[in-house]
Amino acid sequence: MTDSITVSGLVATVPRHIVTxxxxxxxxxxxxxxxxxxxxxxxxxxxxxxxxYTITSFRQLAINSATSVGKGDRVVLTGRxxxxxxxxxxxxxxxxxxxxxxxxxxxxxxxxxxxxxIANTG
Amino acid sequence: MTDSITVSGLVATVPRHIVTxxxxxxxxxxxxxxxxxxxxxxxxxxxxxxxxYTITSFRQLAINSATSVGKGDRVVLTGRxxxxxxxxxxxxxxxxxxxxxxxxxxxxxxxxxxxxxIANTG
Amino acid sequence: MTDSITVSGLVATVPRHIVTxxxxxxxxxxxxxxxxxxxxxxxxxxxxxxxxYTITSFRQLAINSATSVGKGDRVVLTGRxxxxxxxxxxxxxxxxxxxxxxxxxxxxxxxxxxxxxIANTG
Amino acid sequence: MTDSITVSGLVATVPRHIVTxxxxxxxxxxxxxxxxxxxxxxxxxxxxxxxxYTITSFRQLAINSATSVGKGDRVVLTGRxxxxxxxxxxxxxxxxxxxxxxxxxxxxxxxxxxxxxIANTG
Numbered sequence: 001m002t003d004s005i006t007v008s009g010l011v012a013t014v015p016r017h018i019v020t021x022x023x024x025x026x027x028x029x030x031x032x033x034x035x036x037x038x039x040x041x042x043x044x045x046x047x048x049x050x051x052x053y054t055i056t057s058f059r060q061l062a063i064n065s066a067t068s069v070g071k072g073d074r075v076v077l078t079g080r081x082x083x084x085x086x087x088x089x090x091x092x093x094x095x096x097x098x099x100x101x102x103x104x105x106x107x108x109x110x111x112x113x114x115x116x117x118i119a120n121t122g
Numbered sequence: 123m124t125d126s127i128t129v130s131g132l133v134a135t136v137p138r139h140i141v142t143x144x145x146x147x148x149x150x151x152x153x154x155x156x157x158x159x160x161x162x163x164x165x166x167x168x169x170x171x172x173x174x175y176t177i178t179s180f181r182q183l184a185i186n187s188a189t190s191v192g193k194g195d196r197v198v199l200t201g202r203x204x205x206x207x208x209x210x211x212x213x214x215x216x217x218x219x220x221x222x223x224x225x226x227x228x229x230x231x232x233x234x235x236x237x238x239x240i241a242n243t244g
Numbered sequence: 245m246t247d248s249i250t251v252s253g254l255v256a257t258v259p260r261h262i263v264t265x266x267x268x269x270x271x272x273x274x275x276x277x278x279x280x281x282x283x284x285x286x287x288x289x290x291x292x293x294x295x296x297y298t299i300t301s302f303r304q305l306a307i308n309s310a311t312s313v314g315k316g317d318r319v320v321l322t323g324r325x326x327x328x329x330x331x332x333x334x335x336x337x338x339x340x341x342x343x344x345x346x347x348x349x350x351x352x353x354x355x356x357x358x359x360x361x362i363a364n365t366g
Numbered sequence: 367m368t369d370s371i372t373v374s375g376l377v378a379t380v381p382r383h384i385v386t387x388x389x390x391x392x393x394x395x396x397x398x399x400x401x402x403x404x405x406x407x408x409x410x411x412x413x414x415x416x417x418x419y420t421i422t423s424f425r426q427l428a429i430n431s432a433t434s435v436g437k438g439d440r441v442v443l444t445g446r447x448x449x450x451x452x453x454x455x456x457x458x459x460x461x462x463x464x465x466x467x468x469x470x471x472x473x474x475x476x477x478x479x480x481x482x483x484i485a486n487t488g
Contacts, residue, residue, distance in 0.1 A: 003399055003417050004248055005371045005447065006128040006200045008224040033369055035446075043284070051369050051449045064229040073236055076224035078128045078198060080401075081371065081447075083417045083462055094460035096449055102130040102198035104226025105236040107186040112234040114195055114227040125277055125295050126370055127249045127325065155247055157324075162409070173247050173327045202279075203249065203325075205295045205340055216338035218327055250372040250444045252468040308473040317480055320442060320468035322372045346374040346442035348470025349480040351430040356478040358439055358471040 005098060007053065008076040008106050009033035017066035027062040029069065031055050031077075031098075055079075057100045064117065065103060074109035078102050127220060129175065130198040130228050131155035139188035149184040151191070153177050153199075153220075177201075179222045186239065187225060196231035200224050249342060251297065252320040252350050253277035261310035271306040273313065275299045275321075275342075299323075301344045308361065309347060318353035322346050371464060373419065374442040374472050375399035383432035393428040395435065397421050397443075397464075421445075423466045430483065431469060440475035444468050 015029040035048035055077060057065050069075060079100040086093055105112045137151040157170035177199060179187050191197060201222040208215055227234045259273040279292035299321060301309050313319060323344040330337055349356045381395040401414035421443060423431050435441060445466040452461055471478045 002401055003371065003373050004128075005369060007369050008200070035368055038282070040287070049448065049450070051447060053449075061230045064231075064233050068229055068233045068236070070236075072238070074238070076198060076200060076226050078130070078200070081417060082415065083419075084415070094462070096460070096462065102228045102230055104198050104228050105234055106224045106226050107190055108183045108224055109186075109240045110236050110238040111186050111190045112227055112236045114190070114192075114232050114234045116194075116196070116232040118231045124279055125249060125251050127247060129247050157246055160404070165406070171326065171328070173325060175327075203295060204293065205297075206293070216340070218338070218340065250370075252444070305474045308475075308477050312473055312477045312480070314480075316482070318482070320444060320470050322374070322442060322444070346472045346474055348442050348472050349478055350468045350470050351434055352427045352468055353430075353484045354480050354482040355430050355434045356471055356480045358434070358436075358476050358478045360438070360440070360476040362475045 003081040004078065005081045006076070006078040007031065007033045007051070007098065008074065008108075009051075009053075011069055011071055011073045011075060012052075014071045015066060015069050017062065024058060025060075025062040025066075026056060026058055027065045027069075028054060028056045029071075031075070052096070054095060054097045055100055055103070056097055057103060060118065061100060061103060069103075069105075074106040075103060076106045077104070125203040126200065127203045128198070128200040129153065129155045129173070129220065130196065130230075131173075131175075133191055133193055133195045133197060134174075136193045137188060137191050139184065146180060147184040147188075148178060148180055149187045149191075150176055150178045151193075153197070174218070176217060176219045177222055177225070178219055179225060182240065183222060183225060191225075191227075196228040197225060198228045199226070247325040248322065249325045250320070250322040251275065251277045251295070251342065252318065252352075253295075253297075255313055255315055255317045255319060256296075258315045259310060259313050261306065268302060269304075269306040269310075270300060270302055271309045271313075272298060272300045273315075275319070296340070298339060298341045299344055299347070300341055301347060304362065305344060305347060313347075313349075318350040319347060320350045321348070369447040370444065371447045372442070372444040373397065373399045373417070373464065374440070374474075375417075375419075377435055377437055377439045377441060378418075380437045381432060381435050383428065390424060391426075391428040391432075392422060392424055393431045393435075394420055394422045395437075397441070418462070420461060420463045421466055421469070422463055423469060426484065427466060427469060431466075435469075435471075440472040441469060442472045443470070
């Protein structure tokens with residue numbers, strides 16, 4: 001099974017765009033997804049805790065994200081969750097990554113002008 | 123349990139924007155989500171069948187969608203699936219609706235210029 | 245994109261098990277997924293509207309479901325949503341199906357004794 | 367937004383059941399979710415990398431899980447992902463937890479006898 005997940009949140013770093021030696025475009029940034037919960041005692045929604053992710057995209061999505069997404073933007077995306085332990089000489093940690101299949105600005109938080117770069121095929 | 127679903131697809135109708143008598147903004151459009159599958163005999167991805175939905179948004183998301191989303195755009199969205207049987211004097215049918223919580227243009231298919239209308243709060 | 249969905253609900257019909265002429269085992273039943281929502285005025289959770297699905301499983305999952313799942317059971321499942329219009333000489337309608345990838349009794353509602361039929365491989 | 371996720375996998379530890387001083391039942395265990403991917407060169411599905419989670423349940427689901435789920439079982443569950451950094455005098459790390467809303471044995475891997483403990487209400 002693939003661990004699919006959909007999140008929305010705040011782009012917390014300037015997206016980094018690279019092209020590998022094999023010609024694969026990759027764009028990645030950090031995303032903060034803050035949970036909202038209803039506070040019954042005060043009868044209003046409040047911010048809860050925050051999940052942090054590294055969002056990675058490849059190929060056409062990476063190319064379009066690099067020119068469209070900036071730090072501070074709000075986005076919604078869906079993809080595959082990958083949890084990886086890492087370790088080097090000095091330190092170790094856990095990388096929590098989502099490889100995005102679809103990604104866009106969240107219109108809950110603003111407006112967007114869209115320009116198609118790929119023709120409709122289906 | 124809430125039947126949450128995330129879909130991406132083609133906006134197939136001009137979005138319709140109304141404001142109810144109580145002042146609630148609502149925007150809705152039809153979405154075609156075409157499944158992709160890997161054709162092993164020909165070693166390539168091909169279009170499969172299509173799911174059709176009515177996408178509905180409310181309040182700020184409805185206002186921003188009305189000015190940002192057009193027929194022919196590609197979007198990604200997440201929300202709650204609502205399946206309702208309907209019937210009138212002449213006919214009956216089934217309405218398959220997703221009430222969107224987050225919605226944006228799918229950058230897999232194009233670029234977008236985003237303008238924040240709500241300040242970051244969390 | 246595949247329209248993945250996870251639902252939990254009540255098995256509303258006796259599961260029907262068939263084996264096709266080609267030897268493919270298929271099990272299907274109707275599922276009622278009733279949405280729960282928090283009623284703020286009365287400060288408690290209440291039942292909302294109900295989504296109805298046809299749940300279909302194939303191969304090993306179909307074989308095990310046929311002997312394990314009964315009408316009235318509570319289950320949780322994840323799979324691919326397929327919305328299909330149908331029409332015959334007299335009538336037409338919409339079939340809302342989930343092809344299950346994983347399916348089990350929801351332990352929120354009872355206990356279960358599990359017997360492995362497939363050895364662990366990963 | 368709540369970061370909902372559905373996973374299926376192998377129960378890798380003996381579930382631990384406690385009741386807090388306030389009387390809240392909690393059950394938790396470690397889950398290994400191994401991704402499957404289609405190896406085109408060999409035309410077959412193979413195991414990919416593994417995501418590890420701490421699965422936590424509360425109240426009735428915790429009570430039923432404690433008597434129903436054992437190490438080595440295969441389960442499917444849906445819930446809310448919570449990523450938390452922790453740190454003590456000696457070490458630091460990241461805890462990746464799913465608070466389960468629904469959880470059951472995955473009938474892809476075996477059969478189950480289910481006993482309802484809660485009557486149907488909806």
